[in-house]
Amino acid sequence: MTEESLWYPNVRIDPSRPLYEQFCEQMRADIARGALQLGARLPSVRDLAAWLRVNPNTVMRTYQELERGKLLVTHRGQGTFVTDDARIVEESKRDIARQAVAELRARAASIGLTTEQLWLLGQGEG
Amino acid sequence: MTEESLWYPNVRIDPSRPLYEQFCEQMRADIARGALQLGARLPSVRDLAAWLRVNPNTVMRTYQELERGKLLVTHRGQGTFVTDDARIVEESKRDIARQAVAELRARAASIGLTTEQLWLLGQGEG
Amino acid sequence: MTEESLWYPNVRIDPSRPLYEQFCEQMRADIARGALQLGARLPSVRDLAAWLRVNPNTVMRTYQELERGKLLVTHRGQGTFVTDDARIVEESKRDIARQAVAELRARAASIGLTTEQLWLLGQGEG
Amino acid sequence: MTEESLWYPNVRIDPSRPLYEQFCEQMRADIARGALQLGARLPSVRDLAAWLRVNPNTVMRTYQELERGKLLVTHRGQGTFVTDDARIVEESKRDIARQAVAELRARAASIGLTTEQLWLLGQGEG
C-alpha cells in the first residue's frame, strides 16, 4: 500500500458523479500514461478500498469494469494485474483520444462553429 | 404547439442519462447556434411535453434549469422566452467552448500527451 | 396619460413576482412619499394598462388591492383617486416602516445576530 | 430519523408561499446561525419528508436548491451534508445580512425617508 498512492490524493472527487466511474477514468489514464506499467500488480480490493476510504464494492466495480475492457486481468489467488499486452494499452489510449476528439467536434458542430473557431473561442479568443 | 419542433426528431435520446439534462444541452446549443433566436417564445410546457411525449414536469425542469442560467426568462401567464440579452447568449456560447477545450486539454494531460499529439492520435493518426 | 408616467419607466419589473404585487408596492410607496398626492386622479384602468403594456386585469387588481386598504377610492363614473384622508396615508407609511423594521429584526434573529451586528455585516463590515 | 428535528415544530408554515422555499430559508438561517454545524449529516430525504409530513420530492427540492448554493453537498449513497467549508457558510450569512440591509434601505428610499427616519417610524416612533 505505498505504490498505489500514485493517484489517490491527486484526484479531485466530484461527489455528483459515480465514484467507480471516476476511478475507472483515472486508472485508464494512468495505464495509458504508463504510470501504471504493463503487468503491474494492483492492490487488493480491500486494501485499495481502505486506502481510498470508500466502499469495497466501489473498488470491485472499478476493477470489473476495467477487466471487461481487458486492461486488467485477475489471476485467481494472486491478485489483479495490469494487462501485459501493450497493444491493448495502445488501443485504450487511442480510444481515449478518439473519444476526446469526437466530443470536441460534436460540441463545435452543435453550436455552429468549426473546430478551429471553437478552439479559438475556448481559449478566451473571439 | 403550432410550429413543428426545431429539434425533437433529430435528437438521439440516451436512456442512460437524465432526459432533462439532454434537453438542456440541446437547447443551450440551439440558442448558442442561433437556431432559437433572442427573445423567441418557446412552446408551452404542456405542448412541448406532448410533442416530446414526456411528462410536463420534465419539460418544466428543463426550462427552470436554463432559467437559472439566465438563458430563458418566463413572463407570468405569457410563457417562456429566450433571453433578449445577446451578451448572455454569447457568454453561454463561450462557456460551452471553454469547457470543451478544457476537457480536451485535461484528457491529453491525463494520458501524457500534448494536445497536438492527442489530436493526431484521435483522428486515427499516430 | 402624461402625469402617471411618474413611476413607469423607473420600475424594474421582476418577472418572477406577480406584476400586480409589484405595482401595488410601487404605488403605495409613491403615495407615502407624496409623489402621488392626496386626492389625485389616477389614469383609467384601460389607459394605465395600455401605458404599462400589461393586461387590464393586472391594473384592475392593483387598484382593487389598494382600495381595500383605503388608499384609493373609486367614484363611479368619475374614476379612481388617491384618498384625501391624510391619516390613512400616514398610517400606510407607518405600516411600511413597521414591516421593514420587523423584517430586519426577524432576519437578524434567524441568523443569531443582534440588529446592530446584522447592520454592520450587511454593509460589508464584520 | 432518530434525532428530533431541530426546527420543524417551530416553523410557522405560510400556506401562501411554496413549502420548499420556506424550508430553504429556514435551513439557510439554521446553517448561518450554526444550529446546523459544518459537515453535519442531514436527515435522509425520506425521513425528513415523513417528519415534516410532506412529499419526499418537496424535501429533495429543498436540498437541491441549497446544493446549488454550495451550502449542502450530497455524497452518493451516504446522504446529504452541510458543507464543511466555513467560508461558504460565512458568505451565505453575509449575503443574508446584505440583502436585509439593502431591502431596508430600498424601502426607506421608496417612501422618501432616510434609513434613520424609517427606523424610528417603524418602531412606533414619529
Next chain:
DNA sequence: GTGGTCTAGACCACA
C-alpha cells in the same frame, strides 16, 4: 440504505 428521475394527475395563481 441513499439520492435521483420520471410519471400521472390534482390544484392554484397570474395575466
Next chain:
DNA sequence: GTGGTCTAGACCACG
C-alpha cells in the same frame, strides 16, 4: 391560456 407547486408512487443507480 400560462407556469408553478405538491402529491403519490414507481423505478433506477450507487455504495
